[in-house]
Amino acid sequence: MAHEAVGSSLVVDEQNNATLHQPTNDATPKINLLGMSRAELEQFFESIGEKKFRAGQVMKWVHQYFVTDFAEMSNISGKLREKLEKVCEVKAPEVVHRNYSKDGTRKWVFRVGEGSGSLVETVLIPADDKTGARKTLCVSSQVGCALDCSFCSTGKQGFQRDLTSDEIIGQLWVANQSYMEDVAVADRTRSVTNVVMMGMGEPLLNFKPVVKAMTLMLDDFAYGMSKRRVTLSTSGIVPMIDKLAEQLDVALAISLHAPNDELRNELVPINKKYPLAQLIASAQRYIKKDGNESARKHVTIEYVMLDGVNDQLEHAHQMVNLLKELPSKINLIPFNPFPHAPYGRSSRNRIMAFQKVLSDAGFVCTIRQTRGDDIDAACGQLVGQVADRTRRAEQWKKKVAQQNEIVRSQG
Numbered sequence: 001m002a003h004e005a006v007g008s009s010l011v012v013d014e015q016n017n018a019t020l021h022q023p024t025n026d027a028t029p030k031i032n033l034l035g036m037s038r039a040e041l042e043q044f045f046e047s048i049g050e051k052k053f054r055a056g057q058v059m060k061w062v063h064q065y066f067v068t069d070f071a072e073m074s075n076i077s078g079k080l081r082e083k084l085e086k087v088c089e090v091k092a093p094e095v096v097h098r099n100y101s102k103d104g105t106r107k108w109v110f111r112v113g114e115g116s117g118s119l120v121e122t123v124l125i126p127a128d129d130k131t132g133a134r135k136t137l138c139v140s141s142q143v144g145c146a147l148d149c150s151f152c153s154t155g156k157q158g159f160q161r162d163l164t165s166d167e168i169i170g171q172l173w174v175a176n177q178s179y180m181e182d183v184a185v186a187d188r189t190r191s192v193t194n195v196v197m198m199g200m201g202e203p204l205l206n207f208k209p210v211v212k213a214m215t216l217m218l219d220d221f222a223y224g225m226s227k228r229r230v231t232l233s234t235s236g237i238v239p240m241i242d243k244l245a246e247q248l249d250v251a252l253a254i255s256l257h258a259p260n261d262e263l264r265n266e267l268v269p270i271n272k273k274y275p276l277a278q279l280i281a282s283a284q285r286y287i288k289k290d291g292n293e294s295a296r297k298h299v300t301i302e303y304v305m306l307d308g309v310n311d312q313l314e315h316a317h318q319m320v321n322l323l324k325e326l327p328s329k330i331n332l333i334p335f336n337p338f339p340h341a342p343y344g345r346s347s348r349n350r351i352m353a354f355q356k357v358l359s360d361a362g363f364v365c366t367i368r369q370t371r372g373d374d375i376d377a378a379c380g381q382l383v384g385q386v387a388d389r390t391r392r393a394e395q396w397k398k399k400v401a402q403q404n405e406i407v408r409s410q411g
């Protein structure tokens with residue numbers, strides 16, 4: 001996508017992937033600044049005859065003080081503010097549903113297009129760790145997913161489209177902003193401490209917008225998060241893991257779910273293209289790019305526990321063998337059921353026995369706590385419900401329109 005800003009020579013190229021919004025009383029689309037990297041914003045300000053440092057100023061207003069109205073950006077001259085209002089906007093995706101659980105879990109459903117299939121969700125999970133209150137945000141990268149893992153409700157929806165960098169970083173913006181609604185602008189802080197790209201979609205199949213949004217997460221002029229607290233989770237797109245290693249230093253999580261190719265082909269079909277040996281080798285290469293300050297000391301291995309499918313002790317032993325050369329921490333995830341899911345959740349005892357095999361072999365192995373049960377915080381569930389409601393509302397509108405048509409034709 002390429003477009004030009006009115007009154008400027010700026011061309012936003014496909015890397016920028018900015019979202020265009022149609023302003024209500026002006027036919028000219030505005031440029032959304034929300035998902036622009038610092039380099040792009042600097043380029044933008046230069047293109048309209050302004051100094052580069054304006055980029056950092058605007059970024060701080062937007063990402064640290066959650067101000068979207070240029071008129072409120074008090075260290076920017078009135079003339080420039082007017083100019084910005086004409087050609088730009090700062091716009092997060094529309095929240096169509098939000099739910100705050102008693103245990104502190106928060107969940108948002110965003111509309112990113114027309115129709116019931118254009119919804120994505122974001123979940124915030126609080127936890128107290130030794131450094132204080134941790135708030136982990138689970139961010140989506142695509143509407144739906146093409147990879148069709150057999151235990152995943154997002155996969156069952158099929159793929160709709162990639163999210164833009166505005167829509168990806170917009171999820172973090174909305175989550176942080178939700179804690180600051182009643183706080184004076186000068187006193188605002190960022191509440192989200194960790195991000196995991198573990199919402200809907202496969203982040204490595206939407207590479208450029210995801211990398212751009214994650215760059216903003218790390219940028220001191222935006223969210224300034226520690227790279228160890230920003231994690232990309234992938235089902236194993238091997239060439240893109242290598243590309244990520246070159247471009248970004250963040251923590252990596254691999255969705256393993258099976259310790260042998262036969263079973264993994266069934267659960268995670270992308271394994272047929274990139275089998276386990278290739279996947280483990282690429283994870284090893286990712287870690288080797290390690291520097292002293294790197295986030296890449298180890299990878300996290302995610303393993304969903306499916307009753308009677310991948311939760312036997314022999315699977316745990318196979319996993320010990322598979323991961324013996326890979327510095328890794330293992331996270332066992334109790335399966336989150338969804339309507340018509342072909343699996344059940346492994347029992348607590350089964351999960352603990354599985355964990356013991358891995359711990360005895362020297363791995364750090366944790367069991368993910370299930371949170372937010374009162375708001376269906378499990379992956380893909382709320383979108384399913386909201387989509388059902390939206391579909392019902394659409395069908396109802398159609399029915400009313402048809403009836404009106406009949407009444408009109410009869411009259």
Ligand code: SAH
Pocket residue numbers: 151152153197198199200201202203233234235254255302303304333334335336337338379
């Ligand atoms: N596509 C990426 C990131 C999104 S999925 C990936 O697969 O890694 C994020 C995590 O949620 C993955 O580990 C995925 O396997 C897990 N997940 C998906 N459906 C689940 C379910 N029904 N119950 C528990 N975990 C699930």
Ligand code: SF4
Pocket residue numbers: 145146147148149152153154155156199200201202235255
């Ligand atoms: Fe896609 Fe990840 Fe779900 Fe697999 S688990 S279908 S890769 S979102």
